[in-house]
Amino acid sequence: xxxxxxxxxxxxVLMLMVxxxxxxxxxxxxxxxxxxxxxxxxxxxxxxxAAIEGIRQKLGLGDPILVQFWHFVSGIFAGRDYxxxxxxxxxxxxxxxxxxxxxxxxxxxxxxRIPVTLSMVIGAAVIWLLLGVSTGVVSALKRGTLIxxxxxxxxxxxxxxxxxxxAMLAMFLFRTQLGWLDAKWVPISENPGGWFMxxxxxxxxxxxxxxxxxxxxxxxxxxxxxxxxxxxTARAKGLTEPVVLGKHAMRSTMTPILTIFGMDFGALVGxxxxxxxxxxxxxxxxxxxxxxxxxxxxxILAVTLITAAxxxxxxxxxxxxxxxxxxxxRLA
Amino acid sequence: MMNxxxxxxxxxxxxxxxxxxxxxxxxxxxxxxxxxKGAGDLAFNGGVNKVLNASDxxxxxxxxxxxxxxxxxxxxxxxxxxxxxxxRYYTRQLITFKAAPGTGSTELVPDLATxxxxxxxxxxxxxxxxxxxxxxxxxxxxxxxxxKYGIERIWAQDVISGGPIYLQQVLDPKSEYKGPYKDxxxxxxxxxxxDTPDEKTIVFKLPKANGDFLQMLAMPSASPVRQDKxxxxxxxxxPFSSGPYKWDSYKPKQAIKxxxxxxxDAKTDTVRKAxxxxxxxxxxxxxxxxxxxxxxxxxxxxxxxxxxxPAARQKVLQQHKGNVDNPQTGFIRYAAFPQTVIxxxxxxxxxxxxxxxxxxxxxxxxxxxxxxxxxxxxxxxIKGADPKADPYGKLAGKPDLAKAKEALQKCGKPNGxxxxxxxxxxxxxxxxxxxxxxxxxxxxxxxxxxDQYDGAQTTGIIGSPKVVKEKGYGIIIMGxxxxxxxxxxxxxxxVDGRFILQSGNNNYSEIxxxxxxxxFDQALKETxxxxxxxxxKQINTKVSDAAxxxxxxxxxxxIWRSSRLTNVYTADAYNGRYDYASLGVVK
Numbered sequence: 001x002x003x004x005x006x007x008x009x010x011x012x013v014l015m016l017m018v019x020x021x022x023x024x025x026x027x028x029x030x031x032x033x034x035x036x037x038x039x040x041x042x043x044x045x046x047x048x049x050a051a052i053e054g055i056r057q058k059l060g061l062g063d064p065i066l067v068q069f070w071h072f073v074s075g076i077f078a079g080r081d082y083x084x085x086x087x088x089x090x091x092x093x094x095x096x097x098x099x100x101x102x103x104x105x106x107x108x109x110x111x112x113r114i115p116v117t118l119s120m121v122i123g124a125a126v127i128w129l130l131l132g133v134s135t136g137v138v139s140a141l142k143r144g145t146l147i148x149x150x151x152x153x154x155x156x157x158x159x160x161x162x163x164x165x166x167a168m169l170a171m172f173l174f175r176t177q178l179g180w181l182d183a184k185w186v187p188i189s190e191n192p193g194g195w196f197m198x199x200x201x202x203x204x205x206x207x208x209x210x211x212x213x214x215x216x217x218x219x220x221x222x223x224x225x226x227x228x229x230x231x232x233t234a235r236a237k238g239l240t241e242p243v244v245l246g247k248h249a250m251r252s253t254m255t256p257i258l259t260i261f262g263m264d265f266g267a268l269v270g271x272x273x274x275x276x277x278x279x280x281x282x283x284x285x286x287x288x289x290x291x292x293x294x295x296x297x298x299x300i301l302a303v304t305l306i307t308a309a310x311x312x313x314x315x316x317x318x319x320x321x322x323x324x325x326x327x328x329x330r331l332a
Numbered sequence: 333m334m335n336x337x338x339x340x341x342x343x344x345x346x347x348x349x350x351x352x353x354x355x356x357x358x359x360x361x362x363x364x365x366x367x368x369k370g371a372g373d374l375a376f377n378g379g380v381n382k383v384l385n386a387s388d389x390x391x392x393x394x395x396x397x398x399x400x401x402x403x404x405x406x407x408x409x410x411x412x413x414x415x416x417x418x419x420r421y422y423t424r425q426l427i428t429f430k431a432a433p434g435t436g437s438t439e440l441v442p443d444l445a446t447x448x449x450x451x452x453x454x455x456x457x458x459x460x461x462x463x464x465x466x467x468x469x470x471x472x473x474x475x476x477x478x479x480k481y482g483i484e485r486i487w488a489q490d491v492i493s494g495g496p497i498y499l500q501q502v503l504d505p506k507s508e509y510k511g512p513y514k515d516x517x518x519x520x521x522x523x524x525x526x527d528t529p530d531e532k533t534i535v536f537k538l539p540k541a542n543g544d545f546l547q548m549l550a551m552p553s554a555s556p557v558r559q560d561k562x563x564x565x566x567x568x569x570x571p572f573s574s575g576p577y578k579w580d581s582y583k584p585k586q587a588i589k590x591x592x593x594x595x596x597d598a599k600t601d602t603v604r605k606a607x608x609x610x611x612x613x614x615x616x617x618x619x620x621x622x623x624x625x626x627x628x629x630x631x632x633x634x635x636x637x638x639x640x641x642p643a644a645r646q647k648v649l650q651q652h653k654g655n656v657d658n659p660q661t662g663f664i665r666y667a668a669f670p671q672t673v674i675x676x677x678x679x680x681x682x683x684x685x686x687x688x689x690x691x692x693x694x695x696x697x698x699x700x701x702x703x704x705x706x707x708x709x710x711x712x713x714i715k716g717a718d719p720k721a722d723p724y725g726k727l728a729g730k731p732d733l734a735k736a737k738e739a740l741q742k743c744g745k746p747n748g749x750x751x752x753x754x755x756x757x758x759x760x761x762x763x764x765x766x767x768x769x770x771x772x773x774x775x776x777x778x779x780x781x782x783d784q785y786d787g788a789q790t791t792g793i794i795g796s797p798k799v800v801k802e803k804g805y806g807i808i809i810m811g812x813x814x815x816x817x818x819x820x821x822x823x824x825x826x827v828d829g830r831f832i833l834q835s836g837n838n839n840y841s842e843i844x845x846x847x848x849x850x851x852f853d854q855a856l857k858e859t860x861x862x863x864x865x866x867x868x869k870q871i872n873t874k875v876s877d878a879a880x881x882x883x884x885x886x887x888x889x890x891i892w893r894s895s896r897l898t899n900v901y902t903a904d905a906y907n908g909r910y911d912y913a914s915l916g917v918v919k
Contacts, residue, residue, distance in 0.1 A: 040792035040835050050507075052835060054490025085490030086513035087564045102584040103404075103566045109584070168620075176624055280616040282586045289617060290585050293758065295788040 008319070012312045019308040020301075021069050027297045055100060058084040059297075072097065072301075096305070097298030101291075106302045110287060116185050117283035119195065120202050120275065121268040125261075127207035128214055133257065135211065136218020137245075140226065151215060158212025163205065167278035170205045183279035202279045206272060210264060218257060225252045255326050258318050266314030270307020374654030379893060379900040379910065381434040387607075387898035392917040394608040394897075397626065398635035399619045401585045406568035407555035408485045409495040413813065414636050416552050417906040420604060420913040421590055421611060422573040423555035426460050426479065426534070427546060429905035431603040431914050435713060437903035438817045440546050443603060444474060444556070444574075448546060455541030455859055458549075462532045463600050469573040471595045474556050476534040477519070480526045482557035487511035487523065491565050496815055498548045502538060513564065520559060543858045547816035576606035576913075588613040605899060607916030620644065623892070627652060632894040632917060637909040639701060639889035648890065649700070656890050658700050659908035662711050663813040663887040665696060665703070665762075667753075667769065668826075668840035669880050672797065673806040674751065678743035680879040681724070683807065685736035688772040690729035692884040695764035702761075703885035705729055709823065710872045711886055713904045715865030716819050719886070723876045726883075736776045748777025751806030754794055756787030762809045765884060769807065780807060795836045808840045811887065813907050819855060819868025827875050828852050841880035848874050 039055040055061075060068050071080060075095035082089040082098050091098050091105040098105050135155070139148045174181040183201045186194035225231065226249060234244045273285035280286070284303055291299035378384040402415040407423045410416065420428070428443040430436060440448055445460040452458075466474045485492045486500050488511030500507065503525035512520040521528065527535040538545060548554065561572040570579045576598075577590040590611040598606065613635055616622045623644035625631050634640075640648050640656070648656055667687075669680045689705050696702030707722035725732055740746050755766040763784060770780045783803065785793045793799050794808050814822035825831050829844025848871050855867035875881060889908065893900050898916040902908050 040789070040795070049835070051489035051493035055493065057490075085488055086511070087491050089565060100565075103568055104584060112583070171621060171624075176628070277617045278621075280618050280621060282583075286617055287585070293788065295786075 005316075005320070008316050012309075012316060015312055016305065016309055017073070020072060020305060021065075023301050023304050024069055024072065025065055027301065054085045058082045058089075058098075059100070096302035099291075099296050099298050101294055101296045101299075106298050109299065110284060110302060110306070113282055113284050113287055115187065116281055117269060117272065117276070117285065119188065120199055120206065120281060120283060121265065121272060123199055123203040124206040124210065124268075125265055127203055128210035129261070131207060132211035132214025133218045133254075135215040136220075137222055137250075137253075139215065139219040140222035141245075143223065148219075152219070155212040155215040158208050159216070161209075163209055163274045164278050166208060167202075167205050167275060170201055171279070174201055183281065185281050185283075202275055202281060205279075206268075206275045214257060214260075217260065218253060221253045221256055222249065225249045228252070251325050255322060258321060258325065262314040262318030263311060266311035267307060269310040269314070270303065374895060376653045377657050377659075378654070379433075379657045380659050380902050382901060383433055384893075384900040385898040387916055387918075388605070389898065389916060389918070390607050390609070392608050392896075393610040393612060394633075394915055394917050395631045396611070396613040396633055396635040397622050397631040398613060398615055399617065399622055399638075400636050401615050403494055404568040405571055405582070405588075406492065406495070407552040407557070407571065408482065408492050409568060410552060411495055413907045414909060417903075417909050417912045418613075418635060419552040419555070420575060421577040422571055422575040422579065422593075423552055424466070424474075424574045424601070425552070425554045426462075426549050428550050428603055429903070431605070431911055433901035433903065433911075435904050437905040437911065438713070440550055441603060443601070444479070449549075451859070455543070455857065456538045458536040458538070458545060460534050462534070465597045465600045466574070467595045467597065468558060468561075469578040469593045469595055472558075473531070474574055475531040476528040477521060477531065478556035478558050479534055479554070480521055480523065480528050481512060481559050481562070482555050483526065483553070484509070484512045484515070484521065484523050485557060485562070486553055488513050492567075495553050496551060498551070498815070499554060502540075502542050502545060502548060503536065505539065512559075512562075541857045541859075542820075543856055543861070543864050544816060544818045544820045547818060547821060551816065576601065576604050577611055585615050587615065604913040605916065606913075607898065623648075626892045626894070627655075629894055629896070632897055633910065633915070634892060637889065637891050637907075639697075640892055642697075642701075645697075645701060645890060648892065655895065656892055657902055658888055658890055659902040660703065660712065661813065661887045661889055661908040662713055662817070662904060663811050663907065664706055664709060664711055665765070665811040665884045665887055666706070666709070666809075667765075667882040667884070668808045668810060669882075670797070670800050670805060670808065670840055671842050671880065672801045673804055676743045677879050678739045679745060679749065682736045682739035682743060682776060683773065683778065684724050684726075684879055684882045685732045685739060686773050686776045686778065687726075687769060687882055688729075688731045689726045689884065691768045691772060692765050693729070695768040696761055696885050696887075700888060701890055703888040706883035706886045708872055709826070709875050709881050709883055710819065710868065711814065711822065713817055714814060714819055714822050714868070715861050716868035716872065718869060718872075721873070721876070723873075731772055731775065733775055740776060740778075748779065750779045750781070752804050753780050753782045753807040753809060754800070754803070754805040755782060755784055755809045756790060757784035758787035762811075766807075766809050769809075791836045794840060795838070796834065797832065797837055797842055798834070800840070810840065812838070817905060818861070819864065819871065820852070823868060823871060823875070824852055827871065827880075841878075843875070843878055843880050845874065845878065 039052045039059065039061060060071060075091060077093055079093040080091045080095045082091065089098060094107055096106040099109060102109060135151050139151045142148045171183065181197065181201045184198040186198045188195040231244060231249055234248050270284060273289050276283040276285035277289045284306065287299060288303040402410055403412050404410045407419055410419060424443050426443060426445040427440050427448050430439040430441045442448055444462055444466050446463050450459045462476060468474055483499055486495065486497055487509050491513055509523045515522045525537050556574055558572055569582060573593045576593055576596040578593040580589040580591045582588050592609060619641050620643045623641050626634060627644065627648065669683065674680050693702050693705050705727055707726045710717035712719045740748060753766045753769055755762050766782045770782055773780045794805065812826060825838040827839060827843050827848055829849050832839045832842055832844060851867050851871045855864045858864040858867065896917045898918065899914045900910055903911040
């Protein structure tokens with residue numbers, strides 16, 4: 001087990017290195033291919049050649065890609081200095097780069113956004129898991145009934161409607177018209193009640209989409225599992241239905257759900273771009289959205305890395321949980 | 333007879349219809365303005381050219397909201413128009429724009445200085461004396477050296493990039509000074525063009541006279557910065573205040589909070605009312621939601637002042653007309669024709685004649701949200717402008733196909749030609765105007781393909797003559813507003829051949845006419861704005877004759893003001909925005 005975890009962690013680190021190199025290469029190569037200079041994006045209307053050169057020097061845009069890669073990776077562990085124009089800006093470890101748009105080191109910019117995204121994603125995940133899985137199970141058990149059909153039609157709507165539409169509709173109904181809820185970020189440390197009420201609308205909206213997908217997945221998997229021989233055997237042994245379902249059927253049903261959950265959760269922690277943008281929540285996704293609009297490359301790179309890290313770590317946790325949920329799985 | 337399945341389908345359909353009705357009713361309704369407490373009168377355009385709800389009552393929190401943060405809050409780096417307006421809360425200059433509505437705001441008045449300066453007869457030396465009692469937020473006096481140091485920062489373009497560099501161009505055109513961060517002098521005040529004989533006196537020595545020099549001194553880039561408080565590139569995160577408010581907190585792209593600077597002395601300041609106790613700015617990524625929150629009274633004003641979005645526009649104009657103003661912004665929206673791509677003047681004239689200005693105006697949002705049809709390249713607020721000058725008959729609002737075809741004949745392309753329209757991909761309104769152009773040009777067989785380039789890379793794409801030529805951009809859709817209200821501030825970057833840059837170019841047509849350049853030289857020497865205006869009028873005529881621009885509109889915006897606001901008026905000096913420094917709120 002320990003060896004397995006170590007092997008997976010090494011794979012995670014290698015993968016993140018590859019993601020970093022690829023992302024850096026994209027930022028390095030695309031401007032070259034399109035004939036533009038990223039440094040010009042940081043200067044104003046009266047673009048001064050000295051300003052462009054200064055930015056180029058500080059960003060290290062003239063360095064070979066591997067040198068840029070080394071500077072970036074070493075900066076994460078040891079910090080980094082950005083030198084140019086007779087001044088030096090020190091970016092402390094973990095230095096994920098420096099934004100010349102906001103004049104802040106990227107980690108400072110992003111670190112206070114992580115609680116926002118985590119709050120939103122964890123809350124939504126709890127709702128969608130509870131709602132999606134339970135709906136899927138009930139649908140499977142009540143197959144063909146009105147309950148099943150209603151649940152699946154609702155789930156289809158949930159999957160079909162884009163999040164920006166449901167977010168807009170939710171805001172319109174619950175905030176503008178009814179005045180019941182508003183989407184606002186309030187840190188839990190300041191006001192737990194405000195934190196809860198401010199996130200309720202984004203939670204429900206985000207969870208509606210995912211719960212719909214999980215309901216359909218759970219239903220399909222559950223139906224398949226219920227047809228397995230070992231379920232019939234369990235019933236033949238005289239086990240009660242709750243035990244058959246809870247102890248035997250659910251374990252197998254949860255395996256694919258957990259796999260998908262790992263990826264979804266990881267990707268969302270890296271930034272629920274549409275949800276955060278629609279509700280104006282100052283999370284990682286919101287930062288990514290702004291950064292893409294402004295081509296703030298260091299921020300885009302950092303968010304990409306955080307997303308990749310979240311996905312691979314979530315997958316690692318899921319793999320470890322397999323062994324707990326399904327005794328047939330052995331890690332080696 | 334219906335079976336069970338049919339009944340279920342009908343039930344489901346009824347449910348869906350009911351849900352749709354709820355949503356539709358919701359869309360048509362609305363709580364209306366949430367402004368429970370009004371400051372007084374409400375009238376459409378009530379804040380244009382006059383002061384609405386005049387009051388000196390202090391207190392309360394003025395709440396801004398915006399969908400875009402400033403490019404920088406560093407006085408020497410900011411270039412966005414709303415930043416210049418907002419910066420007066422925490423910066424002061426030797427002279428500034430008068431606190432008055434409309435064109436009255438373009439008058440220059442003393443701010444840190446006792447008067448608007450003593451100018452030598454040759455126009456080369458400007459001397460200012462500082463007022464008594466002017467202080468920083470820590471109570472220390474603002475000195476002439478602080479002003480010089482602040483201005484010197486403009487030279488450090490490799491650190492303090494992005495802001496206007498007019499003062500550098502005028503005071504040190506050869507860029508001999510390298511900025512305070514590379515200054516070898518112990519006091520870091522090595523710029524020779526500015527002299528500070530004592531703490532109260534500052535002298536500017538210009539190598540060449542420039543009639544707009546005072547305008548440049550009124551920009552935020554001429555603000556003082558105290559050397560011991562200068563954090564270089566990171567100064568934007570917490571500028572040290574010389575104005576009536578100081579920075580309490582700032583999270584880029586999230587929020588700003590300003591609180592009173594209790595060291596500011598109102599007796600030294602004739603332009604800032606400093607009425608609210610607090611000023612807050614919230615940045616949002618959902619512009620439609622921002623409009624809703626403004627209408628509901630949760631916030632007072634859109635700091636960006638780019639106008640109410642299309643989703644809320646009708647509702648605002650129909651139900652809350654008394655809460656909006658519709659000023660001109662001073663911007664002209666236009667198409668420029670690079671001469672390297674379309675060298676023949678008759679071909680360019682064919683485009684101008686064939687364009688449908690009414691359709692272009694509609695694409696920009698119509699007369700209220702888009703603006704008035706423009707027929708030449710000087711905005712009405714600039715001296716020398718003649719909004720009626722219409723050499724190509726564009727005010728009629730329709731294409732002149734006969735003249736377009738005639739021009740094509742003269743151009744040697746009677747069957748039309750192909751070209752490319754360059755338009756920013758992040759500006760839907762500009763894309764709509766490009767499509768309007770494309771459609772109109774088809775009528776005379778000009779085949780214009782639209783290329784939507786990355787709007788974030790404007791400087792390096794259409795700002796690069798090399799890229800423009802390589803990509804064959806014959807038509808560039810753009811807009812321009814004056815950095816300061818004069819012909820120099822508006823026209824020179826667009827049409828003076830000496831302003832053609834290899835990157836960050838704004839003279840897209842690449843016109844380099846010695847006659848125009850010479851007229852600029854004459855106008856710059858002129859200290860009488862009226863006489864300078866006559867010269868800019870001549871330049872404008874030559875620009876029209878060269879057929880290098882097709883102006884679409886003199887831009888107008890529909891801007892929201894909450895009912896809580898007092899002392900509301902739009903100022904031409906700030907592109908038709910409200911004069912933020914004068915605003916107050918009822919509690």
